[in-house]
Amino acid sequence: MKLEQIKVKSIDEIREDMIETVTCSKSDIFLISEQCRQDYEKLTNELAEIKQTMAKLLEEEMQLQSQVHQARSRLSEVSRNFKKFSEEEVREAYEKAHQLQMDLSINWQFKKQLLEKSDDVEKRLVGLTETIDRADQLISQISVVMNYLQSDLKYFGEAYEHAKAKQDFGLKIIEAQEEERKRLSREIHDGPAQMLANVIVRSDLIDRVYREEGPEATLTEIQSFKKMVRSALYEVRRIIYDLRPMALDDLGLVPTLRKYLQTIEDYHNQSRIEFENIGLEGRLQTKYEVALFRMIQESVQNALKHANACQIKVRLEISNTAVAVLIKDNGVGFDLNQKKPESFGIIGMKERVDLLNGEITFDSKIGKGTEIFIRVPLIN
Numbered sequence: 001m002k003l004e005q006i007k008v009k010s011i012d013e014i015r016e017d018m019i020e021t022v023t024c025s026k027s028d029i030f031l032i033s034e035q036c037r038q039d040y041e042k043l044t045n046e047l048a049e050i051k052q053t054m055a056k057l058l059e060e061e062m063q064l065q066s067q068v069h070q071a072r073s074r075l076s077e078v079s080r081n082f083k084k085f086s087e088e089e090v091r092e093a094y095e096k097a098h099q100l101q102m103d104l105s106i107n108w109q110f111k112k113q114l115l116e117k118s119d120d121v122e123k124r125l126v127g128l129t130e131t132i133d134r135a136d137q138l139i140s141q142i143s144v145v146m147n148y149l150q151s152d153l154k155y156f157g158e159a160y161e162h163a164k165a166k167q168d169f170g171l172k173i174i175e176a177q178e179e180e181r182k183r184l185s186r187e188i189h190d191g192p193a194q195m196l197a198n199v200i201v202r203s204d205l206i207d208r209v210y211r212e213e214g215p216e217a218t219l220t221e222i223q224s225f226k227k228m229v230r231s232a233l234y235e236v237r238r239i240i241y242d243l244r245p246m247a248l249d250d251l252g253l254v255p256t257l258r259k260y261l262q263t264i265e266d267y268h269n270q271s272r273i274e275f276e277n278i279g280l281e282g283r284l285q286t287k288y289e290v291a292l293f294r295m296i297q298e299s300v301q302n303a304l305k306h307a308n309a310c311q312i313k314v315r316l317e318i319s320n321t322a323v324a325v326l327i328k329d330n331g332v333g334f335d336l337n338q339k340k341p342e343s344f345g346i347i348g349m350k351e352r353v354d355l356l357n358g359e360i361t362f363d364s365k366i367g368k369g370t371e372i373f374i375r376v377p378l379i380n
Contacts, residue, residue: 019146022142022145022146023146025142026139026142026143026146029135029138029139029142030135030139032131032135033131033132033135033136033139036128036131036132036135037132039128040125040128040129040132043121043124043125043128044125046121047118047121047122047125050114050117050118050121051118053114054111054114054115054118057107057110057111057114058111060107061104061107061108061111064100064103064104064107065104067100068097068100068101068104071093071096071097071100072097074093074096074097075093075094075097078090078093078094179348188239195228195231195232195235196232198228199225199228199229199232202221202224202225202228203225205221206218206221206222206225209221234267247259248289248290248293249286252281252282252283252284252289253283253284253288253289253292253293253316253318254277254281254316254318255281256289256293257275257293257296257314257316258275258277260293260297261273261275261300261314262275264300264304268304270310271304271309271310271311271312272310272311272312273300273312273313273314274311274312274313274314275314275316276313276314276315276316277315277316277317277318278315278316278317279316279317279318279319279323279324280318280319280320281318282318284318284323284378285378287356288323288356288376288378291352291353291355291356291376292323292325292374292376294348294352295325295349295352295353295360295374296314296316296325296327298348298349299314299327299349299372300312300314300327302346303327303329303331303370306331307329307331307332307333307334307369307370308331308332309329309330309331309369310330311329311330312327312328312329312330313326313327313328313329314326314327315328319378320378321377321378322375322376322377322378323374323375323376323378324373324374324375325372325373325374325375326371326372326373326374327370327371327372327374328369328370328371328372329369329370330369331369331370332366332367333364333365333366333367333368333369333370334364334366334370335364335365335366336362336363336364346362349372349374353374353376356376356377357376357377357379358374358375358376358377359374359375360372360373360374360375361373
């Protein structure tokens, strides 16, 4: 249940929906039970007919065996006294013995098929019996659930909603703050802090180069030093931009995304990032712009850092009623069934979507890249 839905729809209303759903389920189970009983009756009649046919086949088999015995005796007599019988009598003895043997074989085959069919019907009857018993148990259990929903939980909704909402909001705020602090700490440590430490080392090196190798070598070292300082400045600006891009407040979502993705592409010069906006470019409410920007930012960063993608496509479509986003990459992909406890980025994206009453889906396979689809309804 999404947080926005809980605000609009009280738990008491949810309980009424549950009662209606359980009632429909009870009716469906009852219909299944009745259908199984009808099938059981049909199969019971079918089994009785099979047994009657089997009895007839057994009687026919006994008669055929007697006739086959007589035909074989006749054939044996003809074979011993071949010259005493005419050609027609010999042929007739052979054909009769052969035909009776064929009739007996057909009888056996038909009996074998009926035995297999009888076994199958008996197994189906056992299965239907189990289904009927299980359905009766479920109907009884559903009745208990109905009584619980209609009595014990009747006045629980309002008190629970009030207490749980306060607790959940507090925990979410604390978790979000701590995760943001950890992320920022790691980025500053791995980026600008390391670069500035290198700047100090290189500044000492410039002095040594000037004394040992002269002005020309020093100029080359100074140019390299300037590139390092420029990179450190870029990292600081990038971190500030990640914290809160000022263009988002000034220009809106589409121009900010276009600029941000171009900047990321320039920084990762081995990767190609394509941005396509096929909808409106008007401004959205701040909560939508910030949330959508963060989710796209997280998706692109994951594709670059973890999926080693060299091609990323971001497609945005803003209509009057909803925003749809598709982020597709050609990275290494991941197993959707393998849950990693450290996947805070994906968890954060899901939480942002839930807060906006939207939906997010992930489609990924190992070695086949990843597709992320986000859809958020716009509510004025």
